[in-house]
Amino acid sequence: MELTLRFIKLFHKTTKCMKTRIVLSMMGMLLSFGAWAQTDSTNASDGWEQKSIFKSGNGKTTHGFYGGIITRYGQVSGNGSALLGAKGAWIINHKLGIGISGNSIMNRTKTSANGNVFAGYAGGNGGIMIEPIIFADKAVHITLPVVFGGGFIGSYTYFGNDLWDTGKYVAFGLIEPGIEVELNVIKWFRVSFGAYYAFRSEVDSYKMDTDIMSPLSLGATFKFGKF
Secondary structure (H helix, E strand, C coil): CHHHHHHHHHHHHHHHHHHHHHHHHHHHHHHHHHHHHHHHHHHHHCCCCCCECCECCCCCCCEEEEEEEEEEEEEECCEEEEEEEEEEEEEECCCEEEEEEEEEEEEEEEECCCCCEEEEEEEEEEEEEEEEEECCCCCEEEECCEEEEEEEEEEEEEECCEEECCCCEEEEEEEEEEEEEEEEEECCEEEEEEEEECEEEEEEEECCCHHHECCEEEEEEEEEEEC
């Protein structure tokens, strides 16, 4: 019995000691956290702020812009097609471009022996563009443009100087991501080389579907502006 009482007293004393140590440890952690928070607050008052796409570390937001000429190569109905267009964007903190982009789609698939009759496809697409810029401070960097919009394409046939429209066409919604390698040529001029993949969904069609156009295109863009 006496041994049991001693064991209980010892257990109670040990438990009380452990509780004291836990409380002291927690108080130490809280004091340490408070000191760290105070230091961080001091840093914030010294001008440090968290960086983001829309806000740089010094708390100032920079703005730029550009206009660009688009030249691309794709395929329509298995034949090479020129895609010519333009785009422009507002650049935030050298890291993100927000703007618009659009290009024409045209090719010639058939030409008669005397050149008096020829046929092909013509149209265009475009929309709102979001363009993240990676390693913007480097002379050679990466951009990831994505266009959200739509477009259309239709067939045409010319007899001499007269246009005879066969009435075939398709209108479509568009999401077109791309990847570009961009070079800073001079302060206000850049050139980018890229690959683009278009996801198209038919909106309206007459005797034609979006499969007539290859989703992949390659090209170059020439940009002029304040970057």
